[in-house]
Amino acid sequence: MHNIPHKITQVTTRIEKAALHANRNPQDITLLAVSKRQPEDAILEAYRSGLRHFGENYVQEALAKIERLKLPQAVWHFIGPIQSNKTSQIAEHFHWVHAIERLKIARRLSEQRNPKYPPLNVCLQINIDNETTKAGVTPEDAEALALQITELPNLKLRGLMAIPLRVVIPQHNDDAFTRMKQLFKRLKKHDSLSTIDTLSMGMSTDMESAIQQGATIVRVGTALFGPRTN
Ligand SMILES: *Cc1c(COP(=O)(O)O)cnc(C)c1O
Numbered sequence: 229m230h231n232i233p234h235k236i237t238q239v240t241t242r243i244e245k246a247a248l249h250a251n252r253n254p255q256d257i258t259l260l261a262v263s264k265r266q267p268e269d270a271i272l273e274a275y276r277s278g279l280r281h282f283g284e285n286y287v288q289e290a291l292a293k294i295e296r297l298k299l300p301q302a303v304w305h306f307i308g309p310i311q312s313n314k315t316s317q318i319a320e321h322f323h324w325v326h327a328i329e330r331l332k333i334a335r336r337l338s339e340q341r342n343p344k345y346p347p348l349n350v351c352l353q354i355n356i357d358n359e360t361t362k363a364g365v366t367p368e369d370a371e372a373l374a375l376q377i378t379e380l381p382n383l384k385l386r387g388l389m390a391i392p393l394r395v396v397i398p399q400h401n402d403d404a405f406t407r408m409k410q411l412f413k414r415l416k417k418h419d420s421l422s423t424i425d426t427l428s429m430g431m432s433t434d435m436e437s438a439i440q441q442g443a444t445i446v447r448v449g450t451a452l453f454g455p456r457t458n
Contacts, residue, residue, distance in 0.1 A: 233277045235451065235452050236278070242436065243257055243435065249440065250440045250442075258445045259446060259448060260281045260283045260307075261279045261283065261452050262307065262449030262453075263283065263293070265456035265458070268296060271299075280301055280303055283306075283326075290306065291321055305322065306325045306326065307327060309363055310327060312333060312336060324350070324386070325351070327389065328350050328373075328377070329363055334377050343382055349383075349386045350383050350384065351387050351388055352364075352374060352387075352388050353365065354389070356390045356404045356408055362391075370388070374415055374424075375418075387427055388411065388415070388426070388428065389428035389429060392429075402437045405429060405430070405438050405440070405442075409441045409442045427442050428443070429441075429443045430447070431448060432449060432451035435451075
């Protein structure tokens with residue numbers, strides 16, 4: 229009905245081409261299927277076609293899907309903004325959190341993560357365009373926050389994520405992605421930040437530029453599932 233297998237082929241072909249163009253191994257790039265506001269049958273179809281990583285933005289919606297679908301090998305990524313009253317549900321039901329921007333939220337997630345589970349994988353959201361209204365830690369403050377997060381026992385700092393400003397010509401995101409790559413490289417050199425291996429950037433329209441600049445996770449919604457419902 230949704231023709232998801234065909235769209236998965238299209239997207240994985242785009243990823244492979246971009247990787248080869250960048251002299252990278254396509255296997256070093258994880259396709260994160262952004263399933264927010266997409267129907268459960270579409271997610272199931274994507275899972276049956278082999279996708280394993282799913283991204284959600286809204287806690288209530290995500291928990292309903294996770295519990296109803298019960299996909300044994302699915303890896304659930306929380307990619308939306310995090311409210312402090314939702315941290316315990318996120319800590320319990322997700323494997324990854326992409327949009328950490330404050331120590332307070334990170335502390336709560338660590339305290340609320342069951343220590344019997346593997347640590348929660350987290351990325352810092354970087355406000356790469358230095359927008360005053362937008363979410364994320366500034367590039368200047370990223371290292372200090374990263375170092376504080378490495379002290380939290382039930383989190384594993386994996387890397388950085390960004391949502392660059394939406395631009396008319398997707399290629400123009402190259403600048404933001406290039407700055408992300410530089411910040412990523414700089415942080416990784418730090419002795420205490422050796423767990424960093426993830427650069428989460430690139431979406432349906434700009435995954436090629438993100439891959440060119442070193443993205444290891446691309447977060448793709450509409451190119452896989454079509455338009456979202458309201
Ligand atoms: C919705 C969303 C995406 C997917 O966007 P598409 O344009 O549908 O590919 C990726 N990342 C984040 C953080 C999102 O909220």
